Amino acid sequence: xxxxxxxxxxTVTYDRHPAVHHVSGFFRAGSLTAIAGPNGAGKSTLxxxxxxxxxxxxxxxxxxxxxxxxxxxxxxxxINRRFPxxxxxxxxxxxxxxxxxxxANGPKEYAQAAEALSAVGLGGFERRPIGSLSAGxxxxxxxxxxxxxxxKVILLDEPFTAIDARTTEDLLNIVAHWHxxxxxVIAVLHDLEQVRTHFPETLLLARECIAWGPTADVMSxxxxxxxxxxxxxxxxxxxxxxxPVAGTSMSQPPLGKPSIEEPAA
Amino acid sequence: xxxxxxxxxxxxxxxxxRRALVACLCLAxxxxxxxxxxxxxxxxxxGDAMSHAVLPGAAIGYLVAGSLSLTAMGIGxxxxxxxxxxxxxxxxxxxxxxxxASFASFYLTSLALGVLIVSLRGSNIDLLHVLFGTILAIDGxxxxxxxxxxxxxxxxxxxxxxxxxxxxFDPGFLRTVGGRGPVYHALFLLLVVLNMVASFQALGTLMxxxxxxxxxxxxxxxxxxxxxxxxxxAATAAVSGYAGLIASYHLELASGPTIIMTAAVIYGFxxxxxxxxxxxxxxxxxxxxx
Numbered sequence: 001x002x003x004x005x006x007x008x009x010x011t012v013t014y015d016r017h018p019a020v021h022h023v024s025g026f027f028r029a030g031s032l033t034a035i036a037g038p039n040g041a042g043k044s045t046l047x048x049x050x051x052x053x054x055x056x057x058x059x060x061x062x063x064x065x066x067x068x069x070x071x072x073x074x075x076x077x078x079i080n081r082r083f084p085x086x087x088x089x090x091x092x093x094x095x096x097x098x099x100x101x102x103x104a105n106g107p108k109e110y111a112q113a114a115e116a117l118s119a120v121g122l123g124g125f126e127r128r129p130i131g132s133l134s135a136g137x138x139x140x141x142x143x144x145x146x147x148x149x150x151x152k153v154i155l156l157d158e159p160f161t162a163i164d165a166r167t168t169e170d171l172l173n174i175v176a177h178w179h180x181x182x183x184x185v186i187a188v189l190h191d192l193e194q195v196r197t198h199f200p201e202t203l204l205l206a207r208e209c210i211a212w213g214p215t216a217d218v219m220s221x222x223x224x225x226x227x228x229x230x231x232x233x234x235x236x237x238x239x240x241x242x243x244p245v246a247g248t249s250m251s252q253p254p255l256g257k258p259s260i261e262e263p264a265a
Numbered sequence: 266x267x268x269x270x271x272x273x274x275x276x277x278x279x280x281x282x283r284r285a286l287v288a289c290l291c292l293a294x295x296x297x298x299x300x301x302x303x304x305x306x307x308x309x310x311x312g313d314a315m316s317h318a319v320l321p322g323a324a325i326g327y328l329v330a331g332s333l334s335l336t337a338m339g340i341g342x343x344x345x346x347x348x349x350x351x352x353x354x355x356x357x358x359x360x361x362x363x364x365x366a367s368f369a370s371f372y373l374t375s376l377a378l379g380v381l382i383v384s385l386r387g388s389n390i391d392l393l394h395v396l397f398g399t400i401l402a403i404d405g406x407x408x409x410x411x412x413x414x415x416x417x418x419x420x421x422x423x424x425x426x427x428x429x430x431x432x433x434f435d436p437g438f439l440r441t442v443g444g445r446g447p448v449y450h451a452l453f454l455l456l457v458v459l460n461m462v463a464s465f466q467a468l469g470t471l472m473x474x475x476x477x478x479x480x481x482x483x484x485x486x487x488x489x490x491x492x493x494x495x496x497x498x499a500a501t502a503a504v505s506g507y508a509g510l511i512a513s514y515h516l517e518l519a520s521g522p523t524i525i526m527t528a529a530v531i532y533g534f535x536x537x538x539x540x541x542x543x544x545x546x547x548x549x550x551x552x553x554x555x
Contacts, residue, residue: 051441067443074437083305083434084491093431096442101428101449129489149442 004029004184005050005153009059011241012042018241019045022059023209027156027186032148032179034215035188037227041205043188044075047157051185068097071151073142075158075188081131087141088126091116094148109148114136116144121170135168142172156187160194172198192219206230275514282374282510284403285467285520288411289506292464292476295415295473297499298422299460300477301484301491302453306433309478311365314372315454316461316473318349323395335407338395339462346458351451356445379470398469398511398521407466414463418456425449430491450554467509468521475525483532486539501531 003026012020020042027033035043049055050061050071094116095109117123120140130138139159147152156175160168176198178185189195195202195215202218204210206227211218275282303312322345323338330337353371357364383395403411422429431439432446439446464473508518509524516523538544 036511053440067441070441072441077435077436077437079435080305080433083430084494085490086490089430090434091436093438096431096444099427101444102424145438249505 002029003027004031004063004065006062007046007050007059008062009024010046010049010056010061011058012045012054013057014045017235017238018057018207019204020043020049021208021241023205024059025209025212028183029184030179030182031201032185032199033174033201033203034195035186035203035205036190036192036195036219037210038230039190040207041227041230042207043205044157046205047072047074047155047186047188050155065153067147069152071149071154071185073146073148073159074155075161077142081138083130085130086126086200087117087122087128087130087133088113090141091144091148094145097149103240112148113144116147117141120145120174136163137197139163139171140167143174147174151181151183153186154186156185158188158190160189160191168194179224192224195219270276275511281401281403282514284405284408285510286507288400288403288408288467289510289524290342290409291408291415292460292467293480293502293506294499295418295460295531296464296477297420297480297484297497297502298495299456300479300481300502301459301495302429302433303477304447304481305491306483309481311368312457312461312477314368314469315346315350315457317372318375319343319346319458319461319465319473320376320395320470321345321382322379323462323470324379324382327395328382329476335410335466336412339410339465342462342465343458345375345379345433346461347455350454350458354451354454364466394469396469398465398467398472398499400467400520400524403466411463411467414459418460419457421452426453429453468525471552472525476505479525479528479532480505483528484533486535486541489531501528505531 006026007023010020010023011018011019017135019040023046035046045054049056051070052061068167089112092109094104095112099105114123114126117125120143121139122140122144125137125141130141133141143159147212159171163171172194174186175185181254187199189199196219199215201213202215203212204218204223207230210227211220211223300312303309318344322341322343324341325345326334326337326339326341329341349368349371353364353367356362356367356371360367362370379395428439428444428446429452430450431444434450436446439445443465460477461470461473464476467473468475480498480501481494483501484494488494488497505528506524509527510520512518512527513520513523536542
């Protein structure tokens with residue numbers, strides 16, 4: 001299968017300090033990829049760059065997709081959980097591609113919303129205000145909305161954080177279902193066991209790309225150790241990054257002070 | 266004194282009372298829903314800031330027209346309010362200042378400028394009129410302006426309802442589906458400023474927000490759904506307007522403040538007796554089985 005989304009020497013910075021550094025590679029159409037790595041590895045930043053919310057300082061994200069082909073569940077969504085809106089109306093927002101801002105929801109959209117809600121195990125919750133839901137139930141609602149969005153590419157940023165085992169299992173089933181339908185799913189995860197069990201491919205990120213490919217190969221002890229050795233802090237004295245050597249995704253260490261610290265024993 | 270004398274006679278006998286009542290009912294219909302959205306966007310105090318921002322524009326309109334002309338002051342206020350809203354939005358997007366901080370800076374500047382301009386030319390009486398309104402002096406053209414703004418507000422709100430709700434509830438989602446959130450935000454700000462200009466002559470710049478925020482807060486205490494909240498806010502504002510006018514007529518009080526005080530009394534009552542109020546905490550009802 002072909003490349004659906006290509007990262008071409010992608011660097012995204014905050015205040016000129018790279019959060020994602022010279023990452024190259026591609027996501028195949030229909031692939032199910034986990035993005036793993038330590039805190040501060042640039043996982044969420046990469047997701048935002050793919051969604052076009054952050055502009056790359058260098059390199060680019062290449063694809064032939066339009067906005068409505070993407071479904072995105074950010075990690076810390078700026079959702080107003082106390083807004084007086086019902087579960088059904090929240091899920092119906094997922095039909096935006098068909099209704100847009102002004103068209104009315106038809107019987108088809110209502111049927112799809114009801115179906116999506118029962119798929120996430122929330123049948124009968126239609127009229128409940130979202131303020132009355134638990135964190136897990138609310139995450140189910142957001143998955144139902146994603147179901148309705150019918151997106152080709154689905155990006156999930158830490159979708160199972162602070163969610164109980166049963167909900168996680170149900171939602172992982174939906175992810176597997178999406179994969180079965182041929183959608184491309186990219187998920188940021190921190191639970192390595194989950195990655196190994198449910199995700200055929202992994203991108204191990206530690207600001208730079210440590211490894212990208214079949215999960216079993218990527219999650220080797222050596223690679224994980226390498227990822228853990230990533231320096232978490234910015235190096236205030238870092239020099240300007242030299243262009244990377246052609247053919248690798250790793251950068252040269254900056255001149256002057258070394259940017260990677262020795263790992264603590 | 267009969268019920269007729271108490272409740273209806275003031276409006277039957279005096280044209281200025283009738284016009285004041287119609288103005289109040291119009292303002293209630295528009296300001297109620299606008300206030301609910303302001304509150305849900307956590308912009309309650311921003312509304313207050315905006316009302317101050319309207320002042321210099323109105324003052325310039327007053328200077329140009331040479332009298333308390335609602336049209337001139339309304340146009341001036343509209344321009345000033347919108348510029349402050351857009352400028353502070355631009356400043357907060359391009360600097361580290363959050364929108365509330367840049368708003369505060371702009372409205373304080375605006376208020377100072379406004380008072381300065383009024384004091385250049387007018388007397389203290391004029392300043393009082395601009396600050397606190399003269400609802401009993403509303404004439405036909407002013408009423409037409411208020412009615413027009415209310416109608417426009419309701420129509421635009423109905424049209425942009427879904428994207429506006431999405432922008433308030435989950436702006437990130439609207440961004441990912443390409444929903445042009447900033448456009449609807451700007452349209453909403455336009456409606457806010459328009460409604461301020463409308464309530465300007467009735468209540469004055471300082472209390473113009475009163476008929477937006479107090480009913481909205483009351484509605485949130487009682488209603489759960491958004492539609493119910495907006496309906497309740499409009500109804501509360503209308504009742505406050507009517508009761509405030511009656512009270513100010515019989516007790517010979519200033520009308521604008523009396524209307525806002527009426528809303529404040531309803532607010533106090535709601536804090537005590539609404540489902541989430543103090544009374545329910547003191548005397549809880551037994552919980553349900555499931």
